[in-house]
Amino acid sequence: MTASDVKIRVDKVYKIFGSRQSDALAEIRAGAEKAEVLRKTGCVVGLKDIDFSIRPSETFVIMGLSGSGKSTLIRHFNRLIEPTAGRILVDGRNIMEMDARELLAFRREGISMVFQRFGLLPHQTVLENTICGPVLQGVNRREAVELGMEQLELVGLKGFENRFPRQLSGGMQQRVGLARALATKADVLLMDEAFSALDPLIKSDMQEQLKDIQARLKKTIIFITHDLDEALYLGDRIAILKDGELRQVGTGEDILFRPADTYVERFVRKVDLSRALYAREAFTKVPVLTTSEATPERSAALLRDHPGIIVNDGGGPRLIMQGATGEAFPVSTVDAGIAIGQCFPLLAAHDTIVVTEGGRATGILTREMTFRAMARPDCKA
Known part of the structure; x- marks a missing residue:
């Protein structure tokens, strides 16, 4: 993969929680297991030597069971969590080197996030929630409203712009969250278990809508899930984590039919092939x-x-x-x-x-x- 093929580079990232991070990092690099590091230092290894690249306009899915480190990892992309070691480069720039002003601009304009629990402001209308990003970016009110209405139409919520979040179903609230993220015009979209709180039929509708939106807008999407069927349906490539370690990165076909180890093989055993093959x-x-x-x-x-x-x-x-x-x-x-x-x-x-x-x-x-x-x-x- 050449430099022009890389939108985001995750370069040997470690995350350790605790007061003796340097000691724990030395232990883990020397080959100690996670449980041994905890016993010796009292520190928890959240991520261990994570290394991969994400292509422009790719839907890259990070998945794993609870405690695998996937939500910890996604919060590194906008520096809500700082790594203990390693780098994350976006368009070739190490975001760990950004000062406070540059980081704020990056979060407002370069990267946006859709949360699992919607994260809408209850006292604001659907439209006001949608345009909060552009308003913070300094876009004038009239342009922000036009932009917000475009995004609401894109996610199928035209006509609901004056409603409040409490007047919407869970699926509709998540659409508002998606419209809000799209309204920032950010190149990178982070989605942390964005559909996991939805009923199965609504979840399926949202997955289809996301694929349709991605086909038109071609964002770089990092999508977190614990659902393998969802990962296979949405992802151009998939990264599987276990206990903070990267077990495999590959296409859905790679994961299904060329599993890297017995853990991945067990993980994919009961997958719905009708959604995984094209x-x-x-x-x-x-x-x-x-x-x-x-x-x-x-x-x-x-x-x-x-x-x-x-x-x-x-x-x-x-x-x-x-x-x-x-x-x-x-x-x-x-x-x-x-x-x-x-x-x-x-x-x-x-x-x-x-x-x-x-x-x-x-x-x-x-x-x-x-x-x-x-x-x-x-x-x-």
Whole structure:
């Protein structure tokens, strides 16, 4: 990964809680276990030698069970917690070297946070909560209101701007928290167990909305969760922590099918594969012809032994089976980045659907290909 590929660099970060941090740090670097450090120094090791990089516009999920260090780690990115040792660089700058004025500006403009328990001000309206960041940044009231209304519309709360938090459901309150974070225009968005307090259906809606917003805004998102299904659904890459140590960093496929150790293997044992695998990991590419190119002779030559796709001029793709001898018929399409589980309703109605990449028809996905991918992750149809 080159420097231009890195938005955030976590460089050998340690966090130790207690009065004898120097002694504890020496012990842990010498190879002592967490329990031994506690016995010898009375200090608790929160994070041990955490080292990874986050790419621009990446949704990077940090996950682990209670006590793993994930919430401690996320609070290092805006220096709510100071490391005992190590550095965190954002756009190449070590945020530990920022003075009070620079840190305040960074927190207001460079990084924003969505909290687990909403954190809304009860005496302010939805709109006032949303624009508190821009107002603190010095944006004039009229521009801040326009910006706030844009963000509320983005999260589906247009029309609720004059309500108070007590008049909203939990899911709606969390949307306000998300709108407030987006209104700062910060490049980096921190989300600490942001959806864990929500009911399952509302949580699922919020996850889908976050993916839709991220597809449009392309923020760098650091998302904390203890829910592996959520991590796999949202994350471009996932970091798994245990007892303050980093056990593995990788894509969902890496975590699921190439676990780094027995702990990760046990962690992923009961995951919902339909949310973890994507159409791009199951479909197969086939010949694609335009209507003008699909002469009987050319179709017969290209499509004799396998299906193909004919893209209508100004219309949607049509599927042709068994080369030129088969009838071309309209077919449903999905993007290559969609989760396999979201393809099930379409595959229930039709055995074959078309997969697009960058808006262009590329290949096909069948029920059989889907089942193969879920049974063997390295299998390509």
